[in-house]
Amino acid sequence: MEQRDLEEFTEELAAKTSTPGGGGAAALTGALAAALASMAANFTEGKKKYIEYEDDMLRIIKRTNEIRLLLLDNIDEDAKAFLPLSKAYAIKAVTDTEIENKRKKLEKALISATVPPMEIIKLISELSDIFKELSVKGTRLLLSDVGAGAVLARSAAEAALLAVYANTKMMTDTNTAKELEGRAEGEIDRIAKVTEEAYNSVIESF
Numbered sequence: 710m711e712q713r714d715l716e717e718f719t720e721e722l723a724a725k726t727s728t729p730g731g732g733g734a735a736a737l738t739g740a741l742a743a744a745l746a747s748m749a750a751n752f753t754e755g756k757k758k759y760i761e762y763e764d765d766m767l768r769i770i771k772r773t774n775e776i777r778l779l780l781l782d783n784i785d786e787d788a789k790a791f792l793p794l795s796k797a798y799a800i801k802a803v804t805d806t807e808i809e810n811k812r813k814k815l816e817k818a819l820i821s822a823t824v825p826p827m828e829i830i831k832l833i834s835e836l837s838d839i840f841k842e843l844s845v846k847g848t849r850l851l852l853s854d855v856g857a858g859a860v861l862a863r864s865a866a867e868a869a870l871l872a873v874y875a876n877t878k879m880m881t882d883t884n885t886a887k888e889l890e891g892r893a894e895g896e897i898d899r900i901a902k903v904t905e906e907a908y909n910s911v912i913e914s915f
Contacts, residue, residue, distance in 0.1 A: 745858030
């Protein structure tokens, strides 16, 4: 993600421009979730009470920091992926050859535009397992943050799924569209199940 503060980013998000949009917002939400996971692990690491989970916390801290940065990078990747699509839509096509060429460019751009949201979903799927682990192994003092992170992670993934649909529903290659949707929906179902388990574990601990 380019260096800019949250006020600037949200102003861009609110403006009458195509990017950033829902995909970028999903990536930022996922990054916030990853940060909460890191915080919970950081507060657990080094505590005698949780010494048996020391290696787990070190692993979680390292990986959640990586996921957070990857998701922040995805904000710009999502915006970049939209550019070829907008250019393809703007192509003037009159003859059959021009129309077919435009269709091919659109199809290629639509497939490329699904890459960032699919990556968000993939990263959140991994993150959801971490939240479930933290709900058991993490310090009891930060369980509310673990629960909040699980909620944000699921929201980020579901928002990313909408970004996938926005592209697949425009594809003429229905087989490719269904394949992408199937992969995304399978991950979403899994994320929903795991984050709900983590959230419920947190709720039951209060």
